[in-house]
Each structure stands twice: as structure tokens, then as C-alpha cells.
Amino acid sequence: MTSNRQALLKSRPFGLVTSENFEFVDTPIAEPGEGEFQVKVEAISIDPAMRGWMAEGKSYIPPVGLGEVMRAGAAGHVVKSNHPKFEVGDAVSGMFGVQQFINSNGAMVAKLDESQASLERWIAGLGMPGMTAYFGLLNVGEPKEGDTVLVSAASGAVGSIVGQIAKIKGCRAVGIAGGPEKCRYVVEELGFDACVDYKAGNLYKDLREACPKGVDVLFENVGGEIFNTELALMNVFGRIVLCGLISAYNATEMPKALTNLRFVLTQRLKMQGIIVFDFAKDYPKAIEELGRWHAEGKLKLREDIREGGIDAYPDVLNLLFSGGNNGKLVLKV
Amino acid sequence: MTSNRQALLKSRPFGLVTSENFEFVDTPIAEPGEGEFQVKVEAISIDPAMRGWMAEGKSYIPPVGLGEVMRAGAAGHVVKSNHPKFEVGDAVSGMFGVQQFINSNGAMVAKLDESQASLERWIAGLGMPGMTAYFGLLNVGEPKEGDTVLVSAASGAVGSIVGQIAKIKGCRAVGIAGGPEKCRYVVEELGFDACVDYKAGNLYKDLREACPKGVDVLFENVGGEIFNTELALMNVFGRIVLCGLISAYNATEMPKALTNLRFVLTQRLKMQGIIVFDFAKDYPKAIEELGRWHAEGKLKLREDIREGGIDAYPDVLNLLFSGGNNGKLVLKV
Numbered sequence: 242m243t244s245n246r247q248a249l250l251k252s253r254p255f256g257l258v259t260s261e262n263f264e265f266v267d268t269p270i271a272e273p274g275e276g277e278f279q280v281k282v283e284a285i286s287i288d289p290a291m292r293g294w295m296a297e298g299k300s301y302i303p304p305v306g307l308g309e310v311m312r313a314g315a316a317g318h319v320v321k322s323n324h325p326k327f328e329v330g331d332a333v334s335g336m337f338g339v340q341q342f343i344n345s346n347g348a349m350v351a352k353l354d355e356s357q358a359s360l361e362r363w364i365a366g367l368g369m370p371g372m373t374a375y376f377g378l379l380n381v382g383e384p385k386e387g388d389t390v391l392v393s394a395a396s397g398a399v400g401s402i403v404g405q406i407a408k409i410k411g412c413r414a415v416g417i418a419g420g421p422e423k424c425r426y427v428v429e430e431l432g433f434d435a436c437v438d439y440k441a442g443n444l445y446k447d448l449r450e451a452c453p454k455g456v457d458v459l460f461e462n463v464g465g466e467i468f469n470t471e472l473a474l475m476n477v478f479g480r481i482v483l484c485g486l487i488s489a490y491n492a493t494e495m496p497k498a499l500t501n502l503r504f505v506l507t508q509r510l511k512m513q514g515i516i517v518f519d520f521a522k523d524y525p526k527a528i529e530e531l532g533r534w535h536a537e538g539k540l541k542l543r544e545d546i547r548e549g550g551i552d553a554y555p556d557v558l559n560l561l562f563s564g565g566n567n568g569k570l571v572l573k574v
Numbered sequence: 575m576t577s578n579r580q581a582l583l584k585s586r587p588f589g590l591v592t593s594e595n596f597e598f599v600d601t602p603i604a605e606p607g608e609g610e611f612q613v614k615v616e617a618i619s620i621d622p623a624m625r626g627w628m629a630e631g632k633s634y635i636p637p638v639g640l641g642e643v644m645r646a647g648a649a650g651h652v653v654k655s656n657h658p659k660f661e662v663g664d665a666v667s668g669m670f671g672v673q674q675f676i677n678s679n680g681a682m683v684a685k686l687d688e689s690q691a692s693l694e695r696w697i698a699g700l701g702m703p704g705m706t707a708y709f710g711l712l713n714v715g716e717p718k719e720g721d722t723v724l725v726s727a728a729s730g731a732v733g734s735i736v737g738q739i740a741k742i743k744g745c746r747a748v749g750i751a752g753g754p755e756k757c758r759y760v761v762e763e764l765g766f767d768a769c770v771d772y773k774a775g776n777l778y779k780d781l782r783e784a785c786p787k788g789v790d791v792l793f794e795n796v797g798g799e800i801f802n803t804e805l806a807l808m809n810v811f812g813r814i815v816l817c818g819l820i821s822a823y824n825a826t827e828m829p830k831a832l833t834n835l836r837f838v839l840t841q842r843l844k845m846q847g848i849i850v851f852d853f854a855k856d857y858p859k860a861i862e863e864l865g866r867w868h869a870e871g872k873l874k875l876r877e878d879i880r881e882g883g884i885d886a887y888p889d890v891l892n893l894l895f896s897g898g899n900n901g902k903l904v905l906k907v
Contacts, residue, residue: 293840299806300840464835473632483839499832502797506816506847507626507633514839 242269243279246551248311248339253304254295256493257562258555262295263311265552273344278322280345282337284546285554286314286364287570288398289462289561292490301516310338311554314369316353316360317574327352334364339554341574357532359544365569366402366535366542367528369517374402375527376520377482378460379410381513386411388457391448391474393467395436396423397561398569399484402531403460404433405540412458415451417444417467419564426567431541444470455479464488465496472501481505481512491562543568550574575602576612579884581644581672586637587628589826590895591888595628596644598885606677611655613678615670617879618887619647619697620903621731622795622894625823634849644672644887647702649686649693650907660685667697672887674907690865692877698902699735699868699875700861702850707735708860709853710815711793712743714846719744721790724781724807726800728769729756730894731902732817735864736793737766738873745791748784750777750800752897759900764874777803788812797821798829805834814838814845824895876901883907 244267251264273279294305294312305312315337319327324347327333335350337343353363365371377399384390390407394400395416404414404427416427416436424436435451437444448470455476461468464486475481489496505512520527534540545568547557553572560566577600584597606612627638627645638645648670652660657680660666668683670676686696698704710732717723723740727733728749737747737760749760749769757769768784770777781803788809794801797819808814822829838845853860867873878901880890886905893899 299837301810301842477634486836486839489836496831496833498829499835500829502816502832503819503822504632504847505845506819507849509634509847509849509852511847512838512845514837514842514844516840516842519842 242271243342244268245270245340245342247341248551248554249308250295250305250311251307253297253307254292254491257491258292258295258558260552260555263555270342270344273321273323275323277344277346278319278324278327280317280333280335280337280343281320282315282317282341282343282574284316284360284364285337285339285572285574286368287547287557287561287572288314288369289485289487289490291558292562301518310340312336313339314364316364332360332363334360334368339551341551361544361546361571362542365398365544365571366540367531370398370569371402371531371542372520372524372527373484373515373517374399374406375531376517376523377484377515378403378406378458380520381482381515382458382460382480384410384412384458387413389413389415389452389454390458390460391415391417391452391456391471392460392462393417393471394462394485394487395427395433396431396567397462400460400462401427401431401543401568402540405431405534407458408432408434409534409539413452413454415448415456417448417463423564423567439467445473448474458482460484462487469497469499469501472499472504475504475508475510477508479508479510481510483512483514487562544571545569546571546573548573575604576675577601578603578673578675580674581884581887582641583628583638583644584640586630586640587625587824590824591625591628591891593885593888596888603675603677606654606656608656610677610679611652611657611660613650613666613668613670613676614653615648615650615674615676615907617649617693617697618670618672618905618907619701620880620890620894620905621647621702622818622820622823624891625895634851645669646672647697649697665693665696667693667701672884674884694877694879694904695875698731698877698904699873700864703731703902704735704864704875705853705857705860706817706848706850707732707739708864709850709856710817710848711736711739711791713853714815714848715791715793715813717743717745717791720746722746722748722785722787723791723793724748724750724785724789724804725793725795726750726804727795727818727820728760728766729764729900730795733793733795734760734764734876734901735873738764739867740791741765741767742867742872746785746787748781748789750781750796756897756900772800778806781807791815793817795820802830802832802834805832805837808837808841808843810841812841812843814843816845816847820895877904878902879904879906881906
């Protein structure tokens, strides 16, 4: 039997996640049964949505139960197989959890072509963040050539791709990020037309300058005061893709009021929430198009790969909320 | 020359409107010029949107200027005419303002058939409130048979029609109103399936009981804490028609936080603001259908007609915000 390091959810966090919320255990894992294979997990996708999965209450999927392995998308290689369609050595991705090994019957597991992209990229720009950016912007945001597309958390896994797709579609892409270094990255390396540093303290004024024709499509990842400010810049019949509200995920105090909600009414805005799983049947189309743009040099993808293994999970997750990452966060196992 | 009593906006209100915000003047009105006619205004439509028209800042139309006649939809009869298409005695409606007389060249003026409905009804259920309910619910809310449709301010001009159209379309119609008498009216006279009294103090619990299958379409007229509570009841892929935010129109303090905005994301809701003028080209279709439902007894329309003339305008307007009206408010001149 193989020893399997796992992160089990021990308690529901209040505010930021800490190591105290997890129990790290070495559990022996059985041999894969008939029709099963065993995956050695090598790269775990670190996503803001994980914070929501730890919380109780109504959401789009049930919360992770106390004592259960923390839910996570991940990639690795098949190391043992009694499954006719998965061979030892195959690269695969799936919801493998924050652990070293898992036995699977193949349901919801995708094979990855490592000649096209690394394991990390397959769970990053060509995985959920890429799908989220693609369907959120194109299906919900409906950008038209010449539109101004504003993206919060623009240097993040999803935001960085949203702005680049906006450019491909002939739009003006404006980002919001924290600090001059991230803003420089967003403009100079990703090719956004402008990026506003929300930490500089003049968000409304700076956004007005960066969006002289107002905002037609807002791709929202942050919420809170940043969202409230953005609302005041929306053009008539603008579209808001509500993808994330990261400012609220660790909140322990009441947020401020959304005083600018009235612009949804007076500007006749359409705001729509998006969960990427709803677009699952069209993933192949998105992967093909994102892959092509990437091969043509029109789409830059970047992973921020962290070492430390299973035990580093809480600290690496918190980088998302402190803004300590730059690009899609991946934890190497 | 005819003496014309007018309500001029003197100052921009802070909180509730008072008589101090208006100057009531008797201005002589000239004879109508070539191609013009003169209307004697007899009924003025009193609408929540008026409060917004008095405020400065970006909105869907410019604010009423200081010293200008207060903007209002109204109806009356032609009393003098030099216009080939409008004769003395014609009943007409238009944006005539809070005043007794106006000269018009006919632009944006509709002729009314008094054999079908009274002047008051033509600016009520068959006017803007009817159009707002019709297009907001059907074009934006997209109700399907069997859906639960929740309507705030359900006894009001728009809400009362929304719920009745929902019933015609085979939906469960649930209202929210203030006090047992309004709730009784909404259920027993308008035919909603249920109505929750938000003043009873158990809004979330009472709404859960009234909407056992959750809410598919929310027609929102109120905003604030009521809206925040409703958000927690929305079903996956629900639609929110943002028609009004009356709780905020006279606010002098910060509202509370919209803590349930996350449900827009997790439930993949679509929220869209609506201004009735955007549907102007389809008004005739709506008037025909509303008129037919009314004639068939499927749609009850009720006006709350107040006396007092031009000088009563501020007090009658405030009935909307105190909940003192029951049905569409009309001021008789």
C-alpha cells in the first residue's frame, strides 16, 4: 500500500484560512480495483473558489465536509491501472483533491497531451481559468469591436486571459491590479491598453482617464468598493460578467453599501453570474481556440508555480487574497 | 391670455420632497402659435421616477433644471388649436408637466379614446406603469409556465400589473407589500397566490413559506434590505428585473450592505435594469394586449386619484414613499 499525504478540512475558516483549519495526514491508499487506475498528483490548481467550497450555506456545489479531503482540480500521471482506457504514464487532470494519490474510475478525468502544454498549463490557461475567461467574456459579456472592456484582478489567472481575448476581439482592454509592478506586467507583457493601480488611491479618477468612452463590458472578479466604483463608469446597455467577489471571500466584517446599484437601472445594465461548469459541453471549442491563439503568440499564459507540497496548501491559497501571486497559482506536489 | 398655475423646481430636495422645494406661480400663457394647440391638463401621473428627475447626477435623462416646470406625464383635453391633426375636445396625453396648461406642437403627444378608458386609466394601467410591467416582466423576466414570480411593491402601479400578467402566463405570483390591508388587496382583489407583509418583521421566513419552490423571476421595485433578502431565495438561472429602487430615492443615510450579491454569482442570476422608454416602438402591441386582458376581466386596474390641484403635488408625491397610496397615483388638476 502506498502512503498518501492528504489535507483534510478540520474546521470552517473565519476570515483567512490557516493551517489550523486543516489536518495533514498520511493515509495508506489501497491498490486500484477492477476498472480503476491510480494517479500520482503532481500539480494542484489553487483557485479563489476554494474559499467558498470551505464555507457552509447555499452555493453552486455542496461545501467540502469536515474530515474530507479538500476539493481541488489537479493534474498528474497514471502510476497503476486496471482500466482499459488509461495506461501507466498517461497525463491526466480531474478533481483529484489536495492529496498525493487518488484511485479513479475515469469519470470526469481528462487525458492531457504534454507535447502541447505542460501539466501546469493544462490546469491553468488551458483549464478552468481559460474556460472561465473565454465563456464569461464572449457568451455573457458579448464584446463588440471598439467596446471598452474593464477587467478587475487583471493580472490574475482569469483576468489576464479576459483582457487578451478582448484585444483579439478588437476592444480597448483596461485592467485593474494592485501595485505598479502588476500594472506594468498587464500593459507591457499582456498587451492591455491601460491598467489602473487600485492601491494608488484615485480609483474613480484614474479609471475615468483610462476609459474615456466609459465601460461597455465589465468583467468583475473582485466586488466591494472596487465594483461600486466601476458601476459609475458603465455605459448605457453595458454588460457585467460577475465572475468573482474575492474581496468578500474572507470578510469578517460587513462590507460597505453598494451605493451605485442604481446605475444598473438608469443605464439599463445586464449583470449575470457565471460558473464555468455550465459551459462544460463547449469546453473542446474553447480549448481549440485558446490553444490556437496561444500558438499564434496572441495569448500569453503564465503560471505562478509554488513548491512546498500538500502541507503548503493554506499558505499558497492565501497568496490569492493578499495579492501575492502573479499569474495562475499552481502548487507542486 | 390664460393664467397658468405651475410648480417650478426651486431647490433640489435632500430626503423627502417638501413644498419648500417648489415655487407655485401663476404665469400667463400665450395663445398657441401656428401649428400648435393648447392643452388643459386635467390629470397628472405621480411616479417614483419623479424623485430621480429632481436630483443632479448621471441618469437616463437630464434632471429638471432649477426654475423649470416640474416634469410629469399627464392627460387633458385640447382647448385651442392651430394644428391640423388635433381638434378642440381631443383627449391627449404627453409629458405636459405639473401645470394647468401647455402649448404643444404635437411631438410625443398621444390621442386617447375615452370610450375605452378614462383619462386617468390612460396614464395609469394603460400608460407608463402598464408598459413597464408588460415589457419588464415579459421581455426581461422571461417567465415560463409554473415559475414563481416575486414582485415587490405589489400593490403599486407597476407591481399590481406584473403579478396579474404572471398569473395570466401560468406562474405562481407572490407579492410583497406593507401592511395587512394591502396584502389582502393583492391576494383577494388582484388574484396573486400570496402576499407577504414586509412590516410584519419576518420577511425571510415568510417569503420562504410563500415561495416553497424558490423564486425564478424577481421584479424589483424597492431595493435595500428587501432586495437583499429576496436574493437569498433566487433559484439557479433566475432573472431579476431591476425596475425601481424606491427605498433609496429619499435616502439621507448610507444604505446597508448588499451582503447577498454573491447569490447572483453562485445561482448564475441575470439582473437587468429597465427603463420603459426603451420599448417605445412596441407600445401599441402592449396597449392592445393589456386592453384585451382588461376587457376580458383578467386584469384589474385601479387608480388612486387625489384632489388638490397643482399646489398639492409635493404632498401627493410623498404618498408614494410613505406607502400611503393604493394603486396608481394620479393628481387631479
